[in-house]
Amino acid sequence: MPPSTCYNCKAARAVIIRPKNRHKLCRECFIQIFELEVHETITSANLFFRGERIAIGASGGKDSTVLAAVLKTLNERYDYGLDLSLLSIDEGIRGYRDDSLETVKRNAVQYEMPLEIVGYGELYGWTMDQVVEQVGKKGNCTYCGVFRRQALDRGAARLGINHVVTGHNADDVAETVMMNLLRGDLPRLSRGTSIVTESGASDIKRSKPLKYAYEKEIVLYAHHRQLDYFSTECIYSPEAFRGSARTLIKDLEKIRPSSILDIVKSGEDMAALVPSQVRGAGKSCKSSAPADDEAAGGCGSQNGRTSGGEMAAMENQLAANDTAESRETEIRIPRKGLEAKKIKTQTLQYCEQCGYISSQRICKACTLLDGLNRNRPKAAIEISLEDEEGSSTLARQMERTQLTNS
C-alpha cells in the first residue's frame, strides 16, 4: 500500500485515520487538531473563567494524563489564565494504585502542577484492600464508588478549589447513554450527556473537557506525544472492563467508527427532549450520589464498568424527580408487597457523622463505614431499605455481597 499523505498539510505521511470523519492525518496535524478541538469544546461551553482554579482528577491513566497534558498546553497557548492542580485519590489498593500514583507524581513534575493525594485510609480509616478483605471482591466497587465521590470533593475542598475536571471521553459518554437507554433512565441519560454536572450533593462543579474526544484518539495522542501514563486494570474488578455496554460500543466502532460520536449526539438530543422536572438538573435533586460514574477517572470500573450503588441512587432520584419540583421533595413510592405510599420528605442536610452534604441523616459513605466498622455489611441493607424506599438495587446488591461472603 502506498503511504498516504496528510489530509491537512498535504505533505507529511499520514499516520492516523480519524474515527469521526476518516480524515488521514500526520502526527503533527493530528496533535494540533486534537488540541484545537478540545479548545473549541472548552470555549463553546464556557467551561472556565479567567483566574479559575481547576483540580484535574488524575489517576495516572491515559484519559486523565492526556487531559492534564492538553489543559496545560491550551492554558499556555490560549492564555486561559487557569491555575491547574492535580488531585488524586489513593484508594489503598496495593499493586494497583500505588503504582499509578507514582505515575501521577511524575506527571506533577512533568507538567509543573501541584499534586494533592487524598487517601481512603486517612479519610475513612479503611483502605480498599481492607474493605475487600472484609466484604470480598464482589461488592467492593460500591464502596469504592461512594468513597471516591466524596474523597474527590473533600480533596478539592482541601485545595480550596470548586471545579474538578475529569478525563471522561466520548466512548465513556456513549456507554453511559447506551446504559441509560437500556435501563429506560431518562433523567440519568440527560445528566450523563451534559458537559458540566453540578449536584445538590456537592458544592463542587464537575466537567469533562474530553467529552467529544474518542478514546482511540486519546490513546494515540498519548502515544504520539509519548506521554507517561499507567495502564493496569484494577485488581479487584478484572471482569469489569468487559462491561457489555463497553463491548457494544467497541464493536459498533469497529463496524462504523462515527457511531460513538453519533450516540453522544443522540444522547444530547434526547436529553434536550427530557422535561426539566424529570431531568432534575443536579442542583435541585438531593440524592446523595447523583452521578457516581462522574466520580473521577481512575477506577477501572467507571461508567459501563461500574457495579452498582449509583443505580440505586438514581432510582431513588428518579422517584424524587418525578414528584418534586422544589427543594422539598415528596416521594411516594409504590411498593408491591409492602405498604404502599409511604410519603417521605427529602431535604438537603449535612451528615450527622461527618458533615458531608447528604440527602439523609447519615451519608452513604458513613452508612457503609458503619457496616464495615461493625463487621457486618448487612447494616447497610437495613438502612438502605428504610431510607431509600425507591431503591432496591443497592439493597439487592448488598444482599448479594453478603451472600457471597457468608
Add this chain to the structure above:
Amino acid sequence: MTDPTSGSVAPIPITVEFTGGLEILFSNERKHKITVPGRLDDGSQPNISYLLRYLVDNLMKDQRKELFIMEDNVRPGILVLINDADWELEGEEAYELQPGDNIVFVSTLHGG
C-alpha cells in the same frame, strides 16, 4: 525461530510492542524482538494475520487468548500501529511484514 522450509528467502526480523495494559498478557514485557520466516509453507509472505497467530502460539504466556484475539482478529478496542501508522492505513491484517518493522499493539480498554 527461523523456518527451515523458507528456503533461500531470508527470515524477517521485526519488533513487536505491547502497551496500554497488554504487556501483562506477554510476560509483562513491553518490547519483543522476533523473527518470522520470509516465506510461509503455502508460498505466501507473512502478514499481520500470520503475526497474530504467531504471537498467540509462541509469545503469549497468558491463557486468556480472548483478551487479545477475537474471531481470528485483534479484539475491538486494541489499536495496531505499523511503524507508528494506524494499521487501517497499511491494509490491516493483510499488511505484509517487512524487515525491521515495528508493530505496536495498544489497548484502549483499560481504566483511565
